[in-house]
Amino acid sequence: MDFVLPNATSLGLFVSAALALLLMPGPAVLYLVGRSIEQGRTAGLVSIAGIHAATVFHVLTAALGLSALLASSALAFAIVKYAGAAYLIWMGLRKLFAPVPGLGTGASALARHSNWRLFRDGFIVNLLNPKTALFFLAFLPQFVDVALGHVAVQIFTLGILFTALGLITDTSYAMAAGIAGSWLRGNRSYLRFERYFSGFLYIGLGVTAALAGNGKK
Template identity: 40%
Template sequence: MDVGYWFVFLSAAVLLTLSPGPDLIYILSRTITQGKKIGFASSLGVCSGALFHVVAAALGLSAILATSAMAFTVVKYVGAAYLIYLGYKALRSAGESFDTESSGEKNVSFWDAFKQGVLIDVLNPKVAVFFMAFLPQFVRPNEGSVTVQLIVLGVIVIVVGLTIEFLFVLLADKATRFLRNSRRFCAWLDRALGTILVGLGVRLALMEKP
């Protein structure tokens, strides 16, 4: 066991998770607007989408996004359109998504939130490029299969990220739980969530190919 190697790798993984990127912003916005259950589901979905990119990077599939401008652009715009669509739905709800008595069937379920998180991450080509750039730096050719190492390292990054995101979800839920009982505040939360999602979609659409 190389202590220095793992210290650098895990420190990098922690710092990357703590940085205010689009994934963390999305998860926190979901938690603040709809509670820790949906926050957990969103985090699990985002991390599952990241796992897809880890496997793709290990198998070399992400090289297509890294080298093909057309593939990168198509995935980018599909992901941006999906985020903007989710934002539009939130903007239209005007607090109804929190009214469990009159519109319980409209509430986002755990499974729906999970699927949304998966799609948001899978349709973000920058995540694929990130794993292709980050993980190979820690591969040690003399330690066995490069593919296996890439997958193991990627899973560790995801587990670290999931742990930290869950802590953020718990803190965000506790800080805003009492405010969600106000219908007026719920309407404001829906508008804020919609604005954030649309903003993330526009940000993704304007992103240049790394």
């Protein structure tokens, strides 16, 4: 596939708008920050890989026009929306009702998830977010130059550029949260309340996803 980009002015506007949106934390960012605090920077980075693997899927569906089908079908939108919300709430409930870790073992007391599970959870969280698909459907075409032709290729190219910018901003969030988490995981008070913080965070994200209209990634 040949990459087709709009002119420099449109491209500059796209990058500026994309960075402004990405720097405002949405559900995916809050999710990876929670993972980074819980388990460190590596866990945050693996979660980012899962999140953006799903982002690439959404970009492909936008380029192929499948997002239009999702936007036009209230039933399809509702099914995907509530499935994603239910998954987040389930993660929160699982965290709340997990056994309380011992307080004498420091960071190792927190449950550690495998890289595969971190990747899978990040992928599902973003895959089952229909607002991501609708965002690409509404945002990317604004920067497409019809005169260049290959509209689907332009949408795909802009989507990949958005994903690359997202990797940069999300990595910054994960690194900062991982540093903070290193201190928090050694704090006895944090170990006592960590499961409540994380559990209610995931449940809150799920409720937000179920009730909110179009919003950030």
